[in-house]
Amino acid sequence: MTTAKRDTYTPETLLSVAVQVFNERGYDGTSMEHLSKAAGISKSSIYHHVAGKEELLLRAVSRALDGLFAILEEPGAVRGRAVERVEYVTRRTVEVLVGELPYVTLLLRVRGNTRTERWALERRREFDHQVADLLKAAAADGDLRADVDIRLATRLLFGMVNSLVEWYRPHSGTGPDQLADAVVHMAFDGLRTVR
Amino acid sequence: MTTAKRDTYTPETLLSVAVQVFNERGYDGTSMEHLSKAAGISKSSIYHHVAGKEELLLRAVSRALDGLFAILEEPGAVRGRAVERVEYVTRRTVEVLVGELPYVTLLLRVRGNTRTERWALERRREFDHQVADLLKAAAADGDLRADVDIRLATRLLFGMVNSLVEWYRPHSGTGPDQLADAVVHMAFDGLRTVR
Secondary structure (H helix, E strand, O other), X not given: XXXXXXXXXXXXXXXXXXXXHHHHHOOOOOOHHHHHHHHOOOHHHHHHHOOOHHHHHXXXXXXXXXHHXXXXXXXXXXXXXXXXHHHHHHHHHHHHHHHOHHHHHHHHHOOOOOHHHHHHHHHHHHHHHHHHHHHHHHHHOOOEOOOOOHHHHHHHHHHHHHOHHHHOOOOOOOOHHHHHHHHHHHHHHOOEOOO | OHHHHHHHOOHHHHHHHHHHHHHHHOOOOOOHHHHHHHHOOOHXXXXXXXXXXXXXXXXXHHHHHHHHHHHOOOHHHHOOOHHHHHHHHHHHHHHHHHHOHHHXXXXXXXXXXXXXXXXXXXXXXXXHHHHHHHHHHHHHOOOEOOOOOHHHHHHXXXXXXXXXXXXXXXXXXXXXXXXXHHHHHHHHHOOEOOO
């Protein structure tokens, strides 16, 4: 078994195990020893694949960030009225969160103690800014309520979306589409029937 | 200085220091030694006030929970249409979060490893259920959009509200009223102008 595992270990499976351990123990609380035990391979085998745990963190958060930034290049995010574009980006953000759940969970828990963590925080802020810019453009088009404070709305929108990593469980019976619908309708149309 | 501190130490000030340390290091990661250093009093002085760190946790999360449950007894939460009551509860929840920020932050980070933590999680769920019941009543009155999934809406509402503990900073220029308005308007009316 162990030999078979060793033979079939790839950077991809190592990354997947590392992300799970980081999410369980916290990045700071994870040692190479923990990773070695969880992966069932020796530390030197891990060092054959990566320089250390920070490289695993970098690969993991990059995967989450690449998924998020790719959304901003999609046709739905670049064409049409700003309000439609920001709704599209919100929907797709939910889908990427669900599709890359452990990677995005790790990204959202990053605290900024290492260079990689600070870089990840910086990239997250950049993504948030781009969404805030879309909201600003939607407000300028007259498509957002006049009393909306863009800065607060951006925080609350991401607060709602990012909370998914804390409570959403795949195979819970709620699919990504249904979840994305619920988020977009609540954020943009509100829960109330029109007054 | 140290003597003066010792003389004026009260269970209240000890609690306030303990909550700060719990929030910084995590409850599991906090020892009596950490608490003693942060409070500037000996461990035996702490044991004069409380039986141990779990009692401090109990007092701290009770303060947050008492604040939250008191909302449900207020006139605005028990009289009027369900949709108005749930908007009221949402607004007041934001205010309690901001007013008791370190205590609610600790409550929301509780993981369930000890009896006190499991009790706190249970009480949080009970609060969420009561809000979900109000949302259900509002839906039955026809005051929520027909496509609203109550379970998801409750999760998303608390996801948005609870995210405040991660990003809201008192003295940031945004007052509790403004914050509560932003949350209630976004959740119930949505960001968009009426389509």
